[in-house]
Amino acid sequence: MYLLEQLINGICQGSIYALMAIGYAVIYGVVGLVTFTYGEIIMMGSFSAFYYFILFGDNLFFALIAGFITAAVVGIVVHKVCYERFLDAPRYISLICTIGMSMFLKNFATIVFGSEMKGMPTFFNGKFILLGDIRVSYMQLLIIGVVIVLSIMLTIYLKKTRMGMRLRAVSQDKKAAALVGINVKTTTLIGNCIGCGLGGIAGILLGVYYNSVLPTMGGIAGLKAFSAMVLGGLGSISGAAIGGVLIGVVENLGIAMTSSGLRDVFAFLLLVLILVVRPQGLFGKKGN
């Protein structure tokens, strides 16, 4: 019973990791390299919801949309600054550029929004359902629900629409995609925006669930998203989702057995162990 409760805690936390990791996987897929700005995009999404709640009232659904749009717009800026100019340059230039962008956004947020922690409104008045003796709050259910719905929508988008097909083509081979007449620049931009938007939504869920929004919240969030994606296999979307949930569950079970101070030890130990056994990640293809 006790372990089941911890398992539910883990799945809920893991769902947020999963959503962040999915967004990261989309970006990695189309852009083709690791970004260090992702954590700050999550933070920007969270802050946009914070201000949305102040300005327009406590409507979570519209706040999620606002967060998606804000994060996507920041994504455009990141794309214009860090990727577009350097498409043909060595890849590390873009990489370093995203590190700079990350620092810029973090300090920008500190100056503009203030450095102190901000709270978020509470939703559903703390209502919950009982599974045996275990409370599962509406908020937890909502988070898991949002993550599942977004994953399904993303899969349909990628598999069934023309734009999705272009995205997949670009992520498989940029040159070949250009040869068959796909506008690689625009497609990369759109893919990057979708990935960032998902990150923005994850940021809002993170902020509401923990009732805290901070300019520095992106650092560890981005790192967890990255680990979840690597764990699942670079660029694999379903892999990223499973990787995220897995990290959340392992962390919480680890804490249940030892101490909260060791949270990150379990997360990253799992990552290292799996990479030692399967360097391509759980669902990655060999040779990528």
Place this chain on the structure above:
Amino acid sequence: MLKKVLVIVLCIVMVIGIFAGCQKDEGSDVIKIGVAAPITGNYAEYGKGFDVATKMAADKINAAGGVNGKTIELVLMDSKGDAKEATEIARKFVEDPEIIAVVGDFSSTCCMATAPIYTEAKMTQLSPTASHPDYAGMSEFMFGVMGRQDGEAPFFAEFLAGKYMGAEKMAIIYLNNDWGVSAYTNMVKGAQAAGLEITAEENFVDGEKDFTATLTKIRQTNPDTIALIMFYNEVSIISKQIAAMGWDDVKVCTLGPGTSDQIIELGGADVEGIVTSTPFMVVQSDAKAWDFKTEFESKAGFTLNVHSACAYDALTMIAKAIENLGDNAARETIAGELASMKDFVGITGPIIFTADGDVFRKYKIAAIENGVWVQKTDYSFGE
């Protein structure tokens, strides 16, 4: 073209940089005191309090004619609550020959990290808030005015948790840093002396947001009270998560944040009833302290907390030491003068340093009732 412009601009910037050092005013009528505080980051509320309180103290002294005819000038730097940043700041302060003493930093970790640097330069560091028992004893130049963990934590266990709250089985969650570990070990000692049973001891690393796993685990051990050794952000998060779990037969007390407003702001209804200990709380009958509180709050925009009051006293105390020294005031002499001061009474009461350079204080108990901190017992409760 663009490159050329850039090169020229950079050259100009560098040349200006070279001459910037030459324009120093003689500064014979100014006394510079360094202030290191976490203006941003996880302890920002306290840092802002340091900033406002030290400025208030300096303004008051300067308005009354300064110290020995010289005006006090504060050099504020942001340590972000990070020991790495704090040591950088310590180096900067030490290298500036005009700075003769330092007020700061907020956390014991930062103060203990910077202690060797200041000691080497014979610079006095007077921390308003560092309460680790080892800090002030690190050298003759280190002082703390907050009181020590081995004074507060045993009081907390025996009188606040035991006598006031009637706890029998207590669980402890503590922040895993120098201060937290020290407060926790001292609290355990006090609890054992008072016959309290400790059911669970959990720690976490700064920045943690999800305590549900820890709380679920602690709940298995059936404590009637939880003691939180941490600061306002985590206290509010944990209170919210306890409420979300539907765990309503547990009382919560906290050591560390003092009577912080942020707890109430972030925690809302879920922090109602939380109990804390504080060496300082203003009641309206004390006119001097009440005036100070009103002025502070109009300048800072939030309620006065013990940390800011200590920062005010720390700066006033250094100014007093400089005044006592007269022409002998220099980096090396301030520490000795502070150690020998026996008659200083600040806003937080009399401050007389022990041989180590810290203070043993008495504590009040306060609780949140209807969204405000209310004093529950006076200093005499712990006697």
